[in-house]
Amino acid sequence: DIVLTQSPESLAVSLGERATINCRSSRSLLYTPNNKNYLTWFQQRPGQPPKLLIYWASTRESGVPDRFSGSGSGTDFSLTISNLQAEDVAVYYCQQYYTTPLNFGGGTRLEIK
């Protein structure tokens, strides 16, 4: 199984500042024939289901603010949230869809400083 390791476990950032969350995979998520990375990022607010933010490691889902951006390739990925807003307080998860089981990272709790 592919194991995803996120860092940090928690993060406190001031409003208007930038937050960066990292995700490392135990094996490459880059599928060479199409040059795509099979990694998504989810946001989960308390009491809500996970919400898809980013797929193919860097493509924003429709309706997601452009403050959210994804980067990385192979085994190392990042989610960056610029100009942090109060509504961004949540737990963020990376998830791979290269193969089943579709595993998630351990999550990063983002709070306002």
Add this chain to the structure above:
Amino acid sequence: EVQLLESGGGLVQPGGSLRLSCAASGFTFGNFAMSWFRQAPGKRPEWVAGISGSGHATYYADSVKGRLTFYRDNSNNTLLLQMDSLRAEDTAVYYCAKASQWDLPTTFPSWGQGIRVTVSS
């Protein structure tokens, strides 16, 4: 608008059975793979099972293989998850989710609100 509504959760004793349903609307149901995910309190989400758009291909996490069976009824836009030999570690909120394409593995952009399953004596 995609809508997914789970039902059938509740309290069940260890070793017991439960059947979860998910009613889907707002999209051409048979064109998309579907999955069940679950999330225990304070834990990361866990993918449980997936099924192709036709229903001919099913996929299961090792933790539930042989105990959970995933079906779909494309004529009624419904998913069914038959859960047998339930254990305490199956306690979680269960979510059904719509895939972005016909088969797994793929992304899951649409999720239901979830249904709670508690396995306890």
